[in-house]
Amino acid sequence: MKLATLRAGGRDGTLVLVSTDLTRAVPATGIAATLQTAFDSWAETAPRLQALWGQLEAGTAAGSFAFDQTACHSPLPRAYQWCDGSAYVNHVDLVRKARGAAMPESFWTDPLMYQGGSDAFLSPHEPIQMAREDYGIDFEGEVAVILDDVPMGADAATAGKAIRLLMLVNDVSLRNLIPNELAKGFGFFQSKPSSAFAPVAVTPDALGAAWDGGKLHLPLLVSLNGQPFGKANAGVDMTFDFPTLIAHAAKTRPLSAGTIIGSGTVSNRDISGGPGRPVAEGGLGYSCIAEVRMVETLLHGGARTPFLRFGDRVRIEMLDAAGASLFGAIEQSVEAYTV
Amino acid sequence: MKLATLRAGGRDGTLVLVSTDLTRAVPATGIAATLQTAFDSWAETAPRLQALWGQLEAGTAAGSFAFDQTACHSPLPRAYQWCDGSAYVNHVDLVRKARGAAMPESFWTDPLMYQGGSDAFLSPHEPIQMAREDYGIDFEGEVAVILDDVPMGADAATAGKAIRLLMLVNDVSLRNLIPNELAKGFGFFQSKPSSAFAPVAVTPDALGAAWDGGKLHLPLLVSLNGQPFGKANAGVDMTFDFPTLIAHAAKTRPLSAGTIIGSGTVSNRDISGGPGRPVAEGGLGYSCIAEVRMVETLLHGGARTPFLRFGDRVRIEMLDAAGASLFGAIEQSVEAYTV
Numbered sequence: 001m002k003l004a005t006l007r008a009g010g011r012d013g014t015l016v017l018v019s020t021d022l023t024r025a026v027p028a029t030g031i032a033a034t035l036q037t038a039f040d041s042w043a044e045t046a047p048r049l050q051a052l053w054g055q056l057e058a059g060t061a062a063g064s065f066a067f068d069q070t071a072c073h074s075p076l077p078r079a080y081q082w083c084d085g086s087a088y089v090n091h092v093d094l095v096r097k098a099r100g101a102a103m104p105e106s107f108w109t110d111p112l113m114y115q116g117g118s119d120a121f122l123s124p125h126e127p128i129q130m131a132r133e134d135y136g137i138d139f140e141g142e143v144a145v146i147l148d149d150v151p152m153g154a155d156a157a158t159a160g161k162a163i164r165l166l167m168l169v170n171d172v173s174l175r176n177l178i179p180n181e182l183a184k185g186f187g188f189f190q191s192k193p194s195s196a197f198a199p200v201a202v203t204p205d206a207l208g209a210a211w212d213g214g215k216l217h218l219p220l221l222v223s224l225n226g227q228p229f230g231k232a233n234a235g236v237d238m239t240f241d242f243p244t245l246i247a248h249a250a251k252t253r254p255l256s257a258g259t260i261i262g263s264g265t266v267s268n269r270d271i272s273g274g275p276g277r278p279v280a281e282g283g284l285g286y287s288c289i290a291e292v293r294m295v296e297t298l299l300h301g302g303a304r305t306p307f308l309r310f311g312d313r314v315r316i317e318m319l320d321a322a323g324a325s326l327f328g329a330i331e332q333s334v335e336a337y338t339v
Numbered sequence: 340m341k342l343a344t345l346r347a348g349g350r351d352g353t354l355v356l357v358s359t360d361l362t363r364a365v366p367a368t369g370i371a372a373t374l375q376t377a378f379d380s381w382a383e384t385a386p387r388l389q390a391l392w393g394q395l396e397a398g399t400a401a402g403s404f405a406f407d408q409t410a411c412h413s414p415l416p417r418a419y420q421w422c423d424g425s426a427y428v429n430h431v432d433l434v435r436k437a438r439g440a441a442m443p444e445s446f447w448t449d450p451l452m453y454q455g456g457s458d459a460f461l462s463p464h465e466p467i468q469m470a471r472e473d474y475g476i477d478f479e480g481e482v483a484v485i486l487d488d489v490p491m492g493a494d495a496a497t498a499g500k501a502i503r504l505l506m507l508v509n510d511v512s513l514r515n516l517i518p519n520e521l522a523k524g525f526g527f528f529q530s531k532p533s534s535a536f537a538p539v540a541v542t543p544d545a546l547g548a549a550w551d552g553g554k555l556h557l558p559l560l561v562s563l564n565g566q567p568f569g570k571a572n573a574g575v576d577m578t579f580d581f582p583t584l585i586a587h588a589a590k591t592r593p594l595s596a597g598t599i600i601g602s603g604t605v606s607n608r609d610i611s612g613g614p615g616r617p618v619a620e621g622g623l624g625y626s627c628i629a630e631v632r633m634v635e636t637l638l639h640g641g642a643r644t645p646f647l648r649f650g651d652r653v654r655i656e657m658l659d660a661a662g663a664s665l666f667g668a669i670e671q672s673v674e675a676y677t678v
Contacts, residue, residue: 078595113525117422118420186527188525193591252470
């Protein structure tokens, strides 16, 4: 089953079901007005959504219409919780190496995770508006899951059973604000502005063999200004799978239905064992600009690729084995913001 | 105007209006089913709520009933955002002194703030359930505000105009998990389990002269196992007022209606200029156990007061100049949790 949220209809938009090939949609509002409403009683609501989706797939759903990704908000336009892990420890290791710091051994066994702002996500095709270019605007391509209720203290096996939907994320980051903010000790805040999610959320069963219950084994395709920038496989080098990330989040508190857990920037080691190479040089590239800058720093003593500038465009998508888009695309430009 | 949320009625409870003296209530569900629903269109909804509240105060509201604080959830049982500042820099300075570290000068001008989990708040009279005492369970008594929409980049003057309601918070903290978590660099996560809010949320106009638009000038009364523990004045030594905290939160992203901003642990300097003295010794005491432990460390070379143990009870309340409870009380015991 695939779901999306149209921007029309208030702060939480309007829930629709979307066909596998992303060409058709049908309003789900007779069952649940919004995706959060569906999550508030998922066990009862999901079978009814699934039945209507079957009709959409069969071409018999009344009121179906042509699906338009650009009319979509993020599947949850706002959420009660957005927790972002940093599961590709290779990426963290590179960050540290680039600034000459050793990474603690515990980072391979104890997940990094931060509490993100979730009250105002961007639409997948909405510009990233920012007051200043010199904040060091960057994208981060990630995979995320939306959860049903998870009890406090759930182990990974229990946690994994609460995964209801998968999504793609652009976790927008302001790199030049991060060092000072982390030095203050309280984690990210101003350095993590609103994130955006790909238009379509997908149930695990609709992902077939690519989803193994813990990781999504497909390349995350990232392009910058129309040029391929990254194609790292989200199932490779993911040190902590989603059930492990969820159990980490639930250690001291329950997680409520509709909680989003992110993977962190997808990052693969280069096949040579060295720093990852750009796509143009036969490598898998990068899911954020910060990573290529770290590699450049390691190789050349300094970063060469600039962070995003006003007018730049980033696109994040994932295709199935047959080349069809699974989640639709995040496609955002960067614009100057004025109060 | 005063509002509260009864636990009955689903994940977001049921919105009621509460009389000034906290003795009577009337359902607001004919206007807005839940407090978040009211915030989704506050400009239209608030005048209608205010009119009904006028009837409640006059004793003419149909369907009014005796108000019971123990039937309440937190005013927002779940919220789209909970950002907690650390505005009483005196408290931060003590933390640093107790571990022999100097506090950066910038802490007096650049607010500390962390993104808290907001998907599952505790009810004000609900036990704090935790798996282990040795997490170092602590309370933090704070003041908080709930906001209408705030645009990105709003200055303090604009931000201050978005304050719609005030509340009290118990920001439960797990002290023994904090050092390792902060050392990882991503801020609090497991060390900040679910918070609880006092039953009644109050509009600024109903606070009279105690609210000056930026700070709430009344003592925050904290007791532990029935003994007075703290009575620091929330309007004193608050280095960053609420408008400043809100502007900090909104620097790189908009804040959506229903966002909660916390003050951080209320903390006053001792009148002597030295470390704060316990209430029993004529001082203003403390709004969290960590602070008395820091003072003990400074005075005696080691902490003497233990963190909370299973069975302990904490109470947080604020009285007006005439001795009447403004927000009702947070009253929580600590219990062992088993999965």
